[in-house]
Amino acid sequence: MDGQQQHLPFLQSFSDLQKFTCSGLLSKPLQRKLDTLLRCNINDAVSPLTVMQLTLSVAHRAVNDLAHYYQVEQHSAINIWTAVRSHGCQFLGPAMQEDVLKLILLALEDGSCLSRKVLVMFVVQRLQLHYPQASKTAVGHVVQLLYRASCFHVMKRDEESSLMQLKEEFRNYESLRSHHDAQIVEISLEFGLRILPEQWSCLLYGDASHKPHMQSIVDKLSKKPTFTQSTDNLLSVLKKSNPPEFLSQLKPHLDLLNSYNQSLGLLLIYFSITLINFTVVLTQGSSLLNHFKPCYVMLIV
Numbered sequence: 001m002d003g004q005q006q007h008l009p010f011l012q013s014f015s016d017l018q019k020f021t022c023s024g025l026l027s028k029p030l031q032r033k034l035d036t037l038l039r040c041n042i043n044d045a046v047s048p049l050t051v052m053q054l055t056l057s058v059a060h061r062a063v064n065d066l067a068h069y070y071q072v073e074q075h076s077a078i079n080i081w082t083a084v085r086s087h088g089c090q091f092l093g094p095a096m097q098e099d100v101l102k103l104i105l106l107a108l109e110d111g112s113c114l115s116r117k118v119l120v121m122f123v124v125q126r127l128q129l130h131y132p133q134a135s136k137t138a139v140g141h142v143v144q145l146l147y148r149a150s151c152f153h154v155m156k157r158d159e160e161s162s163l164m165q166l167k168e169e170f171r172n173y174e175s176l177r178s179h180h181d182a183q184i185v186e187i188s189l190e191f192g193l194r195i196l197p198e199q200w201s202c203l204l205y206g207d208a209s210h211k212p213h214m215q216s217i218v219d220k221l222s223k224k225p226t227f228t229q230s231t232d233n234l235l236s237v238l239k240k241s242n243p244p245e246f247l248s249q250l251k252p253h254l255d256l257l258n259s260y261n262q263s264l265g266l267l268l269i270y271f272s273i274t275l276i277n278f279t280v281v282l283t284q285g286s287s288l289l290n291h292f293k294p295c296y297v298m299l300i301v
Helices: 003-022 028-038 048-074 077-085 094-108 116-127 136-148 173-190 197-205 211-221 227-239 245-258 262-284 286-300
Strands: 113-115 152-157 160-166
Touching: 028 048, 048 227, 048 245, 077 173, 094 116, 094 136, 094 160, 094 173, 094 197, 113 116, 116 136, 116 160, 136 152, 136 173, 173 197, 173 211, 197 211, 227 245
Parallel strands: none
Antiparallel strands: 113 160, 152 160
16 A cells, blocks of 8 residues: 555545534634644645644644633633632722723822822722712722732832822723733633633623733733643543543543654544544534544544
């Protein structure tokens, strides 16, 4: 059997998946990575190492997507706000939080220096005109969120309260709000809480229109994990969930992916396809399971 015939089964498997690169069944990052791998023509001078790297990249993305699918279910808004409050900070709701930030700007955008007590009182007195429930404690927690985000110059005084001055780069709403949002996301990530940018937008703004803004913040703050870290995270997430029984088959394949070498390059392709199939099945429903069954059954055999 010549070289091209030996690769034929793999090409057929890729052909079965090619329609998903533009179907919307997979996440866009996974679609792009899969498309790049599919474009590796067998007749081109593509080294086995390059194919392995591309394949592992696809597998890495599939593992992250699968873990994210379950984490989104586990990590509700309640968990996030609990994490924020554990730092002495608070989010008062999209509308009220926006007004608090704008009042802080009104007090400090000209470079004024105020004590925390005076700043909080300034905000509360004006806020209560529209929000009777506004309290010094709640507003103080919002100020603490900005303090934790290093938005202030703090000038200590002997036997008197420290003065706070808003740093020049944060004396406009867009910049202050972006830094404020990033601080909430950072706290959540410290607690291992991850949700989609669209969900962040809904939580912080009350709608999904700020998804690109939140995507940018998440991308900047998220450290790219190694494949080993991603697989460990996926297995940990699955232990806390109630996944379909067939996902118990993943661990040996993930272990093999973690210890791959050049001789396993083409075999890794099947493993990546298997992970993609699992992701598609989970996100689209069990009705697709039979359609993909040959791919992962062939892997197990």
